[in-house]
Amino acid sequence: MMSTALGEGEDRRSGVLASIHVPSGNVAWFRRFLAFVGPGYMISVGYMDPGNWATDLQGGAQFGYTLLIVVMLSNLMAILLQALSARLGIATGRDLAQACRDSFPKSLNIVLWLACEIAIIACDLAEVIGTAVALQLLFGIPLVWGALISAADAFLVLLLMNRGFRYLEAFVIALLGIIAVCFMVQLVAAHPPLMGIVKGFAPSLDIVTNKKLLYIAIGIIGATVMPHNLYLHSSIVQTRDFSPTSLGRRDAIRWATWDGTIALMLALFINAAILIVAAAAFHGTIHQGITEIGEAYHLLSPILGLGIASTLFAVALLAAGTNSTITGTLAGQIVMEGFLNLRMPHWARRLLTRSLALMPVVVVTVLYGDRGVGELLIFSQIVLSMQLPFAVVPLVLFVSDKRKMDEFVISKAVSVVSWVVSGLIIFLNGKLLFDVCF
Template identity: 45%
Template sequence: MEEKHEQMLKYANGPSLEEVNATVDVPKNAGFWRTLFAFSGPGALVAVGYMDPGNWITSIEGGSRFEYTLLSFILLSSLIAMLLQYMAAKLGIVTRMDLAQATRHHTGKKLGITLWVTTELAIMATDIAEIIGSAVALELLFHIPLLLGVIITVFDVMLLLLLQKLGFRKVEAIVVTLIAVILIVFAYEVLLSNPNWASVVKGYVPQTKVVTNGSMLTVALGIVGATVMPHNLYLHSAISQTRKIDYTNEEEVARAVRFAGIDSNIQLAGAFVINSLLLILGASMFFGHGDSLGRFVDLYNALSNDKIVGAIASPVLSVLFAIALLASGQNSTITGTLTGEVVMEGFLHLKMPLWLRRVVTRGLAVTPVIICVILYGGKESAVESLLLYSQVFLSIALPISMIPLTIYTSDKKLMGRFVNSKWVSVLSWVITIVLTLLNIRLVYETLATLF
């Protein structure tokens, strides 16, 4: 198997994320907690994608419009994410190729390019959420015009170049710190909002009305698209390879797969908590106040408006909200630019200077946002509508990455002893089929609304 994987790696034009591949040491013969600490980090970078500004707008809107009903979709999405991310990490560790490289290897150049275009569009949709979130936060905190804020986000990509010079563990530490800021802010605001906890628990129980109600289904699928991120499957399969592993020792590979799964599940559980807090905040503070409260600016203003949120209203809550929004946007910038590098090199075998690759990736995403801002005169409502539709697109793009991931991790010849068990393969196919059918309905209803 080792010889086969070496040949595949040569075909892939080198290791994934070569500048950080196998740069983090892990202890040998250490205890559980020390080993877990050494392997912890990639899961945090992946979890960032599950709590980016796109999640905010969909989760808070879901709460403000349908109260606690869509908590069941956050739970379902998180469980699906845990399964898929474990499979992605396992693929990267065992084959020493990321999902983009493996897909290109098995499909060839023409189909590989087509899949790259689709995946790049999904990354652009993700970047749109990050750009809008950061630009709105800059406007709220520093009164920077929206168009200028969008342009400033182009230079965020250089932040990652500086961070990587400090070492990949430093990047992971900064990401975890920003996640902690977001968690603390929303836990505090939710506690102040005094939600109906009995209704919260009930909200995690799936209800059939979600599928039969077109408006509710659209927001629900937006939550799925914002939570289960297709680009994260490519990212995780790449950054799971940042640890130094002796591939001649199969037991060491097995240890790496095990701890990568534990790290991923812990971090995604944290993302589940944050997404739940966002929806609960939307429901407890804004349910019954109209659909318009699903916008960042409206939420910022409402948090200091005692006519809406009552006695707890305070400018401090608004500022904390904007700070958390900026932290989320910056976190997502780091992971989004890394993913752009992974898919470009994996699908196209294209090498270019690191700074240029990241500027190109961000430039592709920032263009539609700038056009939207110019056309609508910097109106936040129009720009944030673009964000919501971008998250629905992510839900549509998800099966395109799920299908090859399931195929490859279920291939005994490719994965050896690490092949998916039968129940994992069956469950993965069921998830893919169900999401595809739901997304076909979403496309139909969206087109019916437009025309």
């Protein structure tokens, strides 16, 4: 199956695929590892985008540290699923969208493609809102104009892509570093109680029985495990020029898994930090009901007693929104080409996706103001969560298939865990949909 997939006229060494050199021979392990560092951080961007901020902020302010366990579990789910995605791409030479096109009837592929496009638009909706809010907080630009300005990021993506994939990765990693530093400073200023954080990582039955808690919990899962990231990761791991032999693929899978795991641990730190800062600053106070990113910005400095805290918060938000636009563009391109075998210039794809995300932001901003935009941001994460089964189920199905994966098929134990995770996601999404409707 692998040889057939690689021989269908889509050479792995075309374009940016296999464009990054991997040292071979008797070289130090860290040199080989560094060659594979990058894709993990590209996909980690989706796990700390502005959508996460809204859900983590609301969860921390309203429920203290209770939802830290959800942040951790969703991150562990993400590590597992992204490792499977990387394995699929390296072992078969096909990304998840291409694998679906190879294996499923056209009608089902259309459904899967539409579901993924909805997820990408929902994610882009969060990026538009996050960027617009950050520009408003930092420079006083109205939300509507900030949303329109965000469309210009298409040209930033095009510029970086033209310079080479390593430049794209370096830019993303630099912005991730800025976000991490901003939240380290805020964590120190917040002085959160250690025991409260420890208790937050312990399971709580309230999360399942309390509808409000469950709603935010599902939002956190939806904002953390990104459907389109599974398509993205299976493609960009193929940018490394590893040996197409069995040994070369096995080595590539190992380093790609480490890259993704380390990068997603950074995402766990940032998501947990947002929730912890919100809990320390707002929970148990008159500001406990805070739901807006803008409100948090104005209150952080006076509450934490650190003048620069609010500015750092907004800078990190702008960096997160900018970063997310890059991966959203790449994912959209991969999904469209994979499912439909249809190619579109990156700038055109970006402007199309951004236009579809801009319309609801502009309409809601004009009709309902800032508060309506905040509720739209939360809703976008619920939409993302609803799309997860459409990406997770095909992924686990493929990596569990001996005919498709050959010697790289996952073990029975890993397959069982993967199906349990998939089933849990589907169950939680179903319960949320039932609660919302009835």
